Amino acid sequence: MSTDRDLTSIVRSWLDEGVTVLPDRVLDAVLDQVPMTPQRRARWPARRFLTLNMYARFGVAAAAVVLAAVVGIALYGNSVGGPAVPTHSPTQSVSASPSPDLIVGTWAAPKVTCAQQMATVKAAGFTTKQITRSGWGGCLEGGNSRYSIRYGEPDLSGVRGYVAYDNRSQMHSGHYRVIDDATLEDSEVDGEVCVTVRYVIEGDQLTLDIIDPGCPSAGPAPLLDQVALTAIYETSPFTRRP
Amino acid sequence: MDTDLVVRAQSGDEGAFASLAVAAGDRLHSVAHRILRDIDLAEDATQQALLNIWRDLPQLRDPARFDAWSYRLLVRACYGEASRSRRSSPNLRLLPADEPMAADGMSSVVDRDQLDRGFRRLSIDHRAVVVLHHYLDMPLEGVAESLGIPLGTVRSRLHYAMRGLRAALDADARPVKREAAQ
Numbered sequence: 001m002s003t004d005r006d007l008t009s010i011v012r013s014w015l016d017e018g019v020t021v022l023p024d025r026v027l028d029a030v031l032d033q034v035p036m037t038p039q040r041r042a043r044w045p046a047r048r049f050l051t052l053n054m055y056a057r058f059g060v061a062a063a064a065v066v067l068a069a070v071v072g073i074a075l076y077g078n079s080v081g082g083p084a085v086p087t088h089s090p091t092q093s094v095s096a097s098p099s100p101d102l103i104v105g106t107w108a109a110p111k112v113t114c115a116q117q118m119a120t121v122k123a124a125g126f127t128t129k130q131i132t133r134s135g136w137g138g139c140l141e142g143g144n145s146r147y148s149i150r151y152g153e154p155d156l157s158g159v160r161g162y163v164a165y166d167n168r169s170q171m172h173s174g175h176y177r178v179i180d181d182a183t184l185e186d187s188e189v190d191g192e193v194c195v196t197v198r199y200v201i202e203g204d205q206l207t208l209d210i211i212d213p214g215c216p217s218a219g220p221a222p223l224l225d226q227v228a229l230t231a232i233y234e235t236s237p238f239t240r241r242p
Numbered sequence: 243m244d245t246d247l248v249v250r251a252q253s254g255d256e257g258a259f260a261s262l263a264v265a266a267g268d269r270l271h272s273v274a275h276r277i278l279r280d281i282d283l284a285e286d287a288t289q290q291a292l293l294n295i296w297r298d299l300p301q302l303r304d305p306a307r308f309d310a311w312s313y314r315l316l317v318r319a320c321y322g323e324a325s326r327s328r329r330s331s332p333n334l335r336l337l338p339a340d341e342p343m344a345a346d347g348m349s350s351v352v353d354r355d356q357l358d359r360g361f362r363r364l365s366i367d368h369r370a371v372v373v374l375h376h377y378l379d380m381p382l383e384g385v386a387e388s389l390g391i392p393l394g395t396v397r398s399r400l401h402y403a404m405r406g407l408r409a410a411l412d413a414d415a416r417p418v419k420r421e422a423a424q
Contacts, residue, residue, distance in 0.1 A: 026267070187390065
């Protein structure tokens with residue numbers, strides 16, 4: 001073997017040999033199964049916040065203000081001499097999650113209200129204008145959601161799948177990649193949405209926090225996905241399901 | 243690919259999907275066969291990939307990216323078929339060939355056989371990169387997009403795959419004594 005060019009030429013010539021036509025029976029088998037195969041619809045409903053009536057909008061805003069005030073008072077109380085409250089630090093997070101495979105399994109969050117989700121999204125830094133513009137409507141689906149996520153085992157090629165549910169309805173699915181003991185990337189099945197997530201496992205509790213709305217292999221996720229994933233992941237910790 | 247067909251299939255139009263499947267079937271099958279090197283496995287992988295395409299089509303945001311996206315689902319189906327095959331196949335070990343590589347090298351039966359052996363030693367990840375780049379003439383950026391992996395990973399996989407193929411050709415070119423499998 002002399003040069004890389006020779007090798008490339010040999011490989012290309014060798015690859016050119018082989019079948020190029022899909023047998024009709026395979027195509028027929030596919031088309032026979034299509035009517036019995038439901039399509040997976042898009043994940044979260046993209047209704048406009050603007051479709052809320054004035055009372056509902058006022059209610060959501062008021063709840064967010066009340067929650068923000070409660071959080072602010074709690075934080076202020078701590079900073080002016082209250083008892084020291086243990087807080088999570090990155091170092092603790094890493095030591096609390098000694099093995100990436102700990103995340104494999106099903107995790108469920110308690111029921112969260114629309115107001116809690118909205119407060120979470122705002123606490124993450126999204127403005128009302130951004131939330132409106134995103135078209136996120138998950139909060140409007142009856143107001144209450146019970147999210148769960150199933151993180152799958154890696155397959156032989158190392159690909160790990162995940163599925164997120166609201167009650168029993170599948171919200172979205174894709175693949176996740178464990179970066180280290182505290183960070184993972186999850187991407188939708190078409191790879192267009194990928195976010196970087198910090199995860200902390202303490203006992204049977206899983207806490208998720210989106211630390212980057214994109215991944216090195218993809219740009220920032222669309223605003224709708226950023227808002228919706230923030231609401232799902234960050235509104236409440238998850239508990240491991242047996 | 244006709245994006246109008248993709249959009250109609252996304253909304254559940256089975257006729258539009260049938261047209262898509264007819265149009266995409268041959269190219270997907272060609273790629274599956276080259277990755278898996280087995281006609282039966284390739285047919286199964288193509289069938290599964292087409293069904294997965296139908297199932298997940300509503301989640302494809304940009305219909306213009308249908309081709310790249312369909313390759314990703316095909317490669318995933320190839321993983322599945324390869325792993326099923328490994329579970330169901332007896333554990334065979336290939337023996338090195340006695341024949342040295344022919345002097346002219348390029349098109350001999352020996353070369354093809356050696357390449358085939360070397361290729362089968364590669365993982366599906368590495369095979370997919372080789373096939374998409376060298377068979378479909380897809381630029382590396384396109385391979386990265388199709389497989390949903392960083393460009394650097396594509397380069398790395400291609401490098402190691404080609405090195406593996408070169409090693410297979412070079413190693414098999416040296417006369418060796420046939421050994422019995424353990």
